[in-house]
Amino acid sequence: MQVSLNWLNEYVDLQGLKPEDIGAAFTAIGLEVEGIDKQSAFTGDVLVGKVLTASRHPNADTLQLCSVDVGKEVPLNIVCGAPNARAGLHVVVATVGATLPGDFKIKKSKIRGELSEGMLCSEKELNLSESHDGIIELKGEPVLGSDAAAALGIGDTVLSLNVTPNRADCLGMIGLARDLAAKLKRTLKEPQTGDLRRDAKLHTENHLKINVSDAQGCLRFVGLYIDGVATVPAPAWMQKRLTAAGLRPINLLVDATNYAMLEYSQPIHAYDARNVGGGVLEVRDAREGETLVTLDGQTRLLQVGDLLICDxxxxxxxxxxxxxxxxEIRPDTSAILIEVAAFAGSRIRRTSKRLGLRSEASYRFERGVDVDNLATVAWRVAQLIADGLSSGSGATGSTASPRVAADLVDVYPAEVSKKVIAVRVSHTKQVLGLSSLTRSDVIDALTSLEFELLDGTDDRLVFEVPFFRGDIEREIDLVEEIGRLRGFDKIPYQLPVMNIKPTPEDPFISFQESARTAMAALGLRETVSFPFVSLRDIEALRLTPEHAYFPKLTLANPLSDQHRHMQTSLVPGLLRAVYDNRRRSEFGTRLFECGRGYFNFGADKSSLEPAFKGLARPGRHYSPRAKAEAERPSERQWLAAVLDQPYQEKTWQTPSVNTSFYHGKATLLGLLRDFGLADMAQWAVINPEHYPFLHPGAAASVTLNGKLAGFVGELHPASAAALDLLTAEGAPVIIEVDLEILFDAQSKAQRSAVSVKRFPAITRDIAFLLPKHKTHADVLAAVKGFKRKQNLTGCELFDVYTGDKLPAGMKSMAYRFAFQSPDRTLTDQEVEPELEALTSSLNQSLEASQR
Amino acid sequence: MTDSSAPEPSAKDPSATALPTRASALAVAFDKELAVVRDSRSAAAVDELRVGYLGRKGKVTALLEDLRHCTKEERPAAGRSINELKQHVEAAIQQLKSEAQEWELSTRLHAEPLDISLPVTASVPQGSLHPVTLIRRELLTEFRRLGFTVFDGPEVDYDFYNFSALNMPSDHPARDMQDTFYLREQENLLLRTHTSNIQIHCMLNERPPLRIVAPGRVFRVDSDPTHTPMFHQIEAFVVDRGVTFAHMKGVIDAFMKAVFGSSMKTRLRPSFFPFVEPGAELDLQCVQCQGKGCRLCKQTGWLEVGGCGMIHPNVFEAVDYDSEIYSGFAFGFGIDRMAMLKYKLDDLRQLFEGNHSFLGHFPLFT
Known part of the structure; x- marks a missing residue:
């Protein structure tokens, strides 16, 4: 809301207040001032002063020495050449430091040997007119030292106010003035329409029939007939004020409705009476498929629920x-019907939102209007039009002689009564923490805002709420009014004394933070991305609609196609980041993210089994009530990471290293190890149908306690190509785990330390030649199955070789076996038989031999 | 010993009587050479010195040979003086040899010093945490110290939890304050616009007294340098008997002082949020100018960081708390905004772009 202070001054006396003071007062009562725009021809202090004495200049016949009171302790000495300067005159004083139009700076000076501390201004010097006959003579008793611009009615300051949606009344100057007057303890002056001349023979009911068919949509409808009007321009002062408020002046008839709207926050519509068929205004619900051409020339398709005015x-x-x-009002309009109505806010809001059609009127109706004030507003519009037509608009050639009807038509289907609310003084003190508050403080505050005290006999004060305060619904709202007017800065700072019973915290919250720290310690950088994905992202990951990872939640109003779906995995976001980094020539990106995957399984949670066993569990952090909501989507807590190519750029120390599956595995294993889960992890080759975006030969899934915990693998070359991420080195490696599965496994894990081994180990290296399809896991299983184990404690793979020198279909894997006893140093003789037995056992179970 | 100005005895001089004198002179000569060798710090020179005196043709050896020409009477004295000389030379050379080892080590160590300015590749590259994580942890630490419990809640939620239970019935214009993402799949399903939905989930779950802090991601239809469709909020609320607005002021002030230092000042201005009454905007003294007025705070000396208020009785009634028995307050603010203030960032969007080098600029411990 743009608020002209000149205009506001009509309703509350702003004398002696600087715009900054007024702004601060508004902000202090919850009407936040976001900007102060001073529109002035001069800067610095140009003040109202009074000439105390005026005497002849000793050295110049045409000059006078004046002593001028500008409200300060010591009067100013000013040399003045104007013939009309005399003692007792109220004048405009440009003081030292002010700058007048034409970049004229006022300085302390000596004029013919006499000191002059400012200048008494003529109209010309302030750019008000060409008159330079003498200095300005201010009428009345203006406050000495106040801003002369205000006293002259020139210049203006416009405040930008942020009016919160609860304060419908403050979308009007009078509402704002009322709050400000209450805060400043000044008087509110409302416009008076008593002197409006009405035509006793002219009756609105002869020209207008109002028919409210939809009483839910229209609470009250007031109509007024005026004829003998003309579409002349509005008076300059009205145009100025409308412009200051951000509205474009059109013509007097339209401007008067806008002006009154800005006064009372009550929208008004003026119809050309000629074109209201049958003189009928009916308010009714729209029918499906009806159309209407609105003022902006657009054809609007209507539906049931839209509220229409019909003739x-x-x-x-x-x-x-x-x-x-x-x-609409046209250049030749001569008779008008004024509509001042109270429509139901929710109806207006729904239609306005659906059509994307917002107006000053809809904005105010949505927030609510004063159902009791419609007649006042109608008469005010009539007054503005009548005054506007008679006050010199005749200059435009109009010979209009307006006739305002003697009465209104007022249709009020179901009278609304004022709300009555009680407020306890004790409760107010308690809620605000203001022990010093008294009964009379409460009464004064609320009555200054026009709440009427009905019963004030005990602690419980009963007030009637004015109609314009639709936001006041219960006691707490009155408490707020009292606190607001008093000022929140008057409420003390206090620390509560409380029961220290802590509410238990879900340990998962700290677990998730630990996982972040672990990933950072593993050399990855944490990123946060928007959880939205596009179909293109999904297609690149080769996901089909049947797949569990295919997005199941779609935004109805996305910002763009790229943001249309809710992610089910963090992988698309991480790959986007890799792509963006590469475009900036940054390779080797290593990022991780903790975020959520959003799933919407509805009642059928079986669709994911068995591949995504456990995925459809309700997520964490829901109240029991929310968990019982069968259709509620679930949110999985993912941790994902990406390792771009290359793993290591060539440096002076090291050769370049391409990122491989094994780097991803090391990272994931590092995370599992940090939580003590590495040993229980079960690794398996992935099913390509479950993970179509992973390289089928370079990916693994990991299972904890029989629950699928996540995967690690190279991005499928086809996906990498689709995302423009395929390079000669290969594709990025991605990891994603379900943190809830990790958390559950960790909270169930048994912890026990292994004692320090005090005797040395004997190690033996053995290279096995074995069929290519045998895996390291096979070897470990075979070692585990070795029955004659005595002192064997370790088995480390240290070399893998495949090549031409080996028989076809074979590979070589070399292991270092360790033998150690907890109670003595072993001898070679003790170890040899066990090693021999081990080797032959492995040879047999692995179809292996020694090279 | 002898006068050092004595003439150097000739080795050819067979006069045995001159032997003690010659030995003394040789000792003097040796000490001179020894000093030269020591200065040279050369192991080879040490060896040369040794051969020159103690070798088969060395000067001490030559004296010993001349002992043959001595008379029986002269021999004991001559022998003693030569022997003294020999021991002196041997000991000195031995000492020099061990010194020479040190010289050699030292030379070797200084021969090719490393270029310590060469860049190195860490075996584990430097990882980092996101600035939002760092700030969130800092804030949560202070909240926990004040006895708050961390609570989380769903990001995809129903209208009830995000709006209607928070005193924002449908068609209420206050909903325009938060432009909402809706989901197609179910009616009334949306992305939460604030962390206040956690108030509802929490109060449906727990009984007072409550001191809860709820950080999280929230979503609004918005995108420009200071607004992103997703951002982070943190919200704290307290519910108990007899909680007052003055308590809210006290807790907010204590919290902000804990985070920003004891000179931080806070200010509340009346405002409107449907789920609190009275409601207020929460201003912090400008962190850049300490309240003096600067570009960041638009010369006001204050930064608007969040909102707060006494929990509206309608909210308590929506979760079946008796609003005559319990009262409470809530306050919340943007984590991203805090991160921007702390790290002096001007564009919010860069927090969510995944730029690898940008993300590397935030040390793990701040």
Missing amino acids: DKGPIGLAGIMGGASS
């Missing part, structure tokens, strides 16, 4: 939002 032929306006083109 005897059909729709002529979208109630409370925008009028129709057919009955």
